[in-house]
Amino acid sequence: MKNNVIIGVIGLALVVNIYSGCKNDPEDPQPAFNDGCYPPAVAEIIVKKCATSGCHNTISKDAASGLDLSTWENMFLGNGNGATVVPYRSDQSTLCYFTNSDSALGIVQLPNMPYNETPLSQVESLPLKIG
Numbered sequence: 601m602k603n604n605v606i607i608g609v610i611g612l613a614l615v616v617n618i619y620s621g622c623k624n625d626p627e628d629p630q631p632a633f634n635d636g637c638y639p640p641a642v643a644e645i646i647v648k649k650c651a652t653s654g655c656h657n658t659i660s661k662d663a664a665s666g667l668d669l670s671t672w673e674n675m676f677l678g679n680g681n682g683a684t685v686v687p688y689r690s691d692q693s694t695l696c697y698f699t700n701s702d703s704a705l706g707i708v709q710l711p712n713m714p715y716n717e718t719p720l721s722q723v724e725s726l727p728l729k730i731g
Contacts (some may be wrong), residue, residue, distance in 0.1 A: 637672045645699075645724055646675070649714045699725050 666679035697709035701719035
């Protein structure tokens with residue numbers, strides 16, 4: 601039941617964010633580091649821990665399974681193995697598997713990301729699940 605609720609929330613958040621697009625709203629400023637138009641809570645994790653030099657940015661993506669997480673749009677392009685984020689389906693979104701380090705919360709895929717770094721905490725991984 602808990603997983604179904606999380607899946608529903610993720611799907612809703614992804615659709616809302618996809619259709620809202622990137623815009624500069626003076627009432628809701630984005631962090632300065634978030635020029636990839638991620639939702640702020642997601643940007644805090646993806647931009648700072650994943651889309652970095654040597655990992656999943658535009659320059660380094662070929663050495664990191666071809667996945668470029670430097671922008672919201674690039675995240676949805678996936679990699680050579682297909683989609684890494686499936687709207688409405690966190691249970692089929694491999695991004696959630698690789699960032700989850702607690703099997704009680706769902707599938708754990710190795711190597712856990714961020715690679716050779718401290719795994720994301722439950723608090724950090726939650727915004728990735730609910731967007």
